Amino acid sequence: MPSLPRSIAHLDMDAFYASVELLRYPQLRGQPVVVGGRRATPGGETGHFPHLRDYVGRGVITTATYEARALGVHSGMGLMKAAQLAPEAVLLPADFDAYRHYSRLFKAAVREIAPELEDRGIDEIYLDLSALNPDGSREGARAIALRLQQAVRDATGLSCSIGVAPNKLLAKLCSDLDKPAGISVVAAADIPARIWPLPAKRINGIGPKAAARLDSLGIHSIGELAAADPAWLQEHFGERYGVWLHNAAQGIDERPVVTYSEPKSLSRETTFERDLHPRLDRDALSRSFTRLCEQLAADLARKGYVGKTIGLKLRFDNFHTVTRDQTLPRPIGEAAAIRQAAGECLKRVPLERRIRLLGVRVASLTRHDAVPEHEAAQPAQAELFA
CATH class of the missing domain: 1.10.150.20 (5' to 3' exonuclease, C-terminal subdomain)
Incomplete structure (x- = not known):
């Protein structure tokens, strides 16, 4: 039997956002469920949930259960289009705080078994299992994958699919071969039959x-x-x-599993359900701007970073996108300081059209504990969209 010269795994959570929602609303298991938009408000206590047929807006699907996918809907599809395909599908709003919580849980559980981990996003990781499977056997790879699946389920109540192959490219392909809750182990000799x-x-x-x-x-x-x-x-x-x-x-990929890399930037953005007028909707814009800065500050604090470059992103109702940024003399991480700097960027943008999307970014990141105390910027207050 062909062995794996390297045992590289790709672990992908199954319909991650939707699966987290099903933990909250187990009565929806087995039903077509779509996650996306902001207006939907679940009524799980009363048993009443909004459906796609009632949605009006321009939101997009964040994810969907496999039952919904069978009806033709998929991530990135507009909710109005999805409503034509699956009008009876339940619609739930996205809760990214909950998804990040479960993401941290499953990654911590995996690290207990396989510490050589490359974080590729909220719901997927690469793992180098070579040290755990030194003979490169299929049986060894499958046994480790089963342990990983069980650890993830014990920690979160969620399922994942795992592909194990000689490299990252093949592993990612394989993790999708037998979803959900699948394990696929592919050696180089299997490429013609399984991959081609x-x-x-x-x-x-x-x-x-x-x-x-x-x-x-x-x-x-x-x-x-x-x-x-x-x-x-x-x-x-x-x-x-x-x-x-x-x-x-040909299945050739020599990339290593990168267990650590410094992020270049962190950002938050939101697309409004309706285009907001810079003057008439100033209060709503200001609240959204403040909330984005607070969320971004929380992200920075959780990851232990501060940054010198603050960026602003606006997309107008004609889909024209503009960005502005400025580099500060000292790194910042407080929400008020980010809001002030982003507000300065905002002053350099002509606000002549309604706004569709608003985003804030912090770049030129530095570890918070590496910044001398005298260089840390002080929080500030600023009025935005004034």
């Missing part, structure tokens, strides 16, 4: 535009991509990307 029949767009790194271009060139599966002449790929996609496409289709 999959659509080329399933490779992480082939986006919609590249997938459409491949499709127009007659390449639909990973196997067809693997059989393509490397020079031909470079001719159509450029030297660097063409080489990467060839290697990816």
Whole structure:
């Protein structure tokens, strides 16, 4: 039996946001449930829940249960469009504080077993299991994956799917082969049978535009991509990307599992249910701005960072997006200080149209405990949208 020279796992939580909501509302298990938007207010105590058929707005689906996905709805789809496909699906608002809480729980449980962990977001991680499975056996990899699944379930009550392969690219592909609660172990010798029949767009790194271009060139599966002449790929996609496409289709990926990296920035943003007027809706905008700064300050405090560069992002009703930023003499992390600096950025933006999206960012990050006390900025107050 072929072994795995490296045992790299990709662990992906199953329908994560929706699954967290089902912990709160277990009576909805087995039903099509969509998470997204802000107006929906669950009435779990009375047994009454809003449905997609009643939604009016332009929100998008954050995630959906597998029962809802079977009806054709998916993450990123507009809620109004989803309502046409699944009008009876239950609609729940997103609760990101709860999702972050369960994210921390499952990652802590995994680290107890497999400390070589690369954090890839709120609901997925890579793990290097090579030291835990030194002979690279399938049986060893599957046994570790089963332990990880059980640890996650014990810590959170949630399920996850795990792919184990010789590298990160294949592991990510494999974690999606047998969802939900699946385990897939793939060695290099399995690539022709298990990987090549999959659509080329399933490779992480082939986006919609590249997938459409491949499709127009007659390449639909990973196997067809693997059989393509490397020079031909470079001719159509450029030297660097063409080489990467060839290697990816062959299952070649030498990237290590990166267990630690400093974040470059942290941000918070919100898309309004309706476009807000800079003057007529000043109070609502100011409250949202303040709330974003408070949430961002909490993120910084939790992760232990402060930052010197404060950025502002606005998207107007015509979808034009502008950004402004400024670099301060000292790093900050307090909500009021972030709000003041973001307010200064706001003064440099002509507010002539209604606002669709508002965001705040802190960059040039430094560990809070590495900043001398005399360099720490003092909190300040500022009136925004004045």
